Amino acid sequence: MVQIKTPEQIAKMREAGLVVAAIHAATREAAVPGATTRDLDEIARKVIADHGAKSNFLGYGGFPATICTSVNEVVVHGIPDGKTVLKDGDVISIDCGAIIDGWHGDAAYTAFVGTGHSQELLELSRVTEESMWAGIAAMRNGARLVDVSRAIETYIRRQPRPATGKYGIIEDYGGHGIGTEMHMDPHLLNYVSRKRGRGPKIVPGFCLAIEPMVSLGTPHTEVLADDWTVVTTDGTWSAHWEHSVALTEEGPLVLTAPDGGRAKLAELGITAAPDPAASA
Known part of the structure; x- marks a missing residue:
């Protein structure tokens, strides 16, 4: 069952999304050579506490941290620790979330540590x-879930191939519904699968966490012995981006973007919904 939200509930999710945006800003600034992934986790904990929010990652299925820190060939679910020291040239994806009054936000970004990254890595991100x-832009009233999947896959497939020969769209992980829980129906593939059909119709009140994960090689992954850390099977590096998005009667609202997605959606010819945070 897909949970449809009221405008008031979306406004509360926007509050949670802004906490996530604040975590992103603070951890991005701190993701420098010499920092440990535990340092970044401690920063995220402080941001959550300062905003009176709760973490939806800490304790989720036994996960021991507030954020996921996925470095280089780690695709998702990397566990922060004091031993993983960021080095010049590393790529790190940080995934995190927050809860306000029972409503969730969830988003991820990929950052470059230090300098000297290849054009291939920059292009991957x-x-x-x-x-x-592209997936966010496809989240229109009356569209189907598969239209979002198709938009994501089509954009990736139309890009010039990297030197490795292809981009691997990670197959075992994807986006999801979000609301009173972090992970809800429907599951969102980042590619089109005939087995899945067209999926539910997107209507106002529909909220999705849209999160493509792409590698410089294989679409296949494996989970390490800690039962969390997901890596590419061929060791190629990857990128991960995610926003939580709500469709309203007035258009899409990117809940975890500082400006609600207004600037980027305008580039795509789409008018973002009014931001309830702007009048709060």
Whole structure:
């Protein structure tokens, strides 16, 4: 069952989304050579506490941290620790969430540590992020879930191939509904699968966490012995971008973007919904 939200509930999710945006800003600034992934987790904990929010990652299925820190070939669910020291040239994806009054926000971004990254890595992150926005743009009243999947996959497939020969759209993980829980129906693939059909119709009140994950090689992953850390099976590096998005009667609202997605959606010819945070 897909949970349809009222405008008041979406406004509360926007509050949670802004906490997530604040975590992103603070951890992005701190993701420098010499920092440990535990340092970033401690920063995220402080931001959540300062905003009077709760973490939806800490304790989720036994997860021991507030954020996921996925470095290089780690796709998702990397566990912060004091031993993983960021080095110049690393790529890190940080995934995190927050709860306000029982309503969830969830988003991820990929950052470059230090300098000297190859154009191939820069392009990997750009392609992944832009495919996310293509999916957001496809979240229109009357569209089907598969239209979002198709928009993500189509954007990626139309990009020039990297030197490795292809982009791998990660198959075992994808986006999801979000609301009173972090992970809810429907599951959102980042590619089109005939087995899944067209999926539910998107209507106002529909909320999705849209999150493409792309590697420089294989679409296949494996889980390490800690039962959390997901890596590419061929060791190629990956990128991960995510936003929580609500469709309203007046258009899409990117709940976890500082500006509600207004600037980026305008580039795509789409008018973002009015931001309830702007009048709060």
